[in-house]
Amino acid sequence: MDEITRRHNEKMKRIKAARDEMMKTKTEEKGLIIVHTGAGKGKSSSGFGMIMRCIAHGMPCAVVQFIKGNWQTGEKTFLRDRFAQECRFFVSGEGFTWETQDRARDLAAAQNGWRIAKEQIRDPDIRFVLLDEINIALRYDYLDIDEVVDFLLTQKPPMTHVCLTGRNAKPELIEAADLVTEMALVKHPFRDGIKAQQGVEF
Numbered sequence: 001m002d003e004i005t006r007r008h009n010e011k012m013k014r015i016k017a018a019r020d021e022m023m024k025t026k027t028e029e030k031g032l033i034i035v036h037t038g039a040g041k042g043k044s045s046s047g048f049g050m051i052m053r054c055i056a057h058g059m060p061c062a063v064v065q066f067i068k069g070n071w072q073t074g075e076k077t078f079l080r081d082r083f084a085q086e087c088r089f090f091v092s093g094e095g096f097t098w099e100t101q102d103r104a105r106d107l108a109a110a111q112n113g114w115r116i117a118k119e120q121i122r123d124p125d126i127r128f129v130l131l132d133e134i135n136i137a138l139r140y141d142y143l144d145i146d147e148v149v150d151f152l153l154t155q156k157p158p159m160t161h162v163c164l165t166g167r168n169a170k171p172e173l174i175e176a177a178d179l180v181t182e183m184a185l186v187k188h189p190f191r192d193g194i195k196a197q198q199g200v201e202f
Helices: 003-023 043-056 074-082 103-122 134-139 145-154 171-176
Strands: 033-037 061-065 087-091 128-132 161-165 179-182
Touching (some): 033 043, 043 061, 043 087, 103 145, 134 161, 145 171
Parallel strands (some): 033 161, 061 087, 128 161
């Protein structure tokens, strides 16, 4: 064994020992409040990645999609056509706010989505709920942030995971969450005149 390999092996042994010791302290389980926010791409994509994991593990799940409306996304088609029994899929929005041009309708749609979301979160059969783009509804005050946070902290079943996506997550939600990831925008083709691409954005 050469010196470089020997030193590498010794280093990996030390890392494994430290990691094993650390893992002994990680014994708790709980249903997490997860927030995906930030200006970068990947918030919904990550949320739907977790939906795929839930399906693979036999964990019943649900999606409540705010804002996006009847936009034909790949994830909606895929889940409704192939995994309708494993994942319930609800659409509450009528489209992006600049498309509807009707605050009253947007408000009503968001409120209806939140009603559905609460039903799914409370359902003892559901283990994971994705609230896609709910942060946009919260940003425009279509939903009351205090009500949403209070519900998540006091009425969410202890082992149910809830993931909330969308840019500009409110500080109150970030404070209440167990896991928060901010997607940073480094570069995006939209700035170069490239429209949203099938299979990448939708």
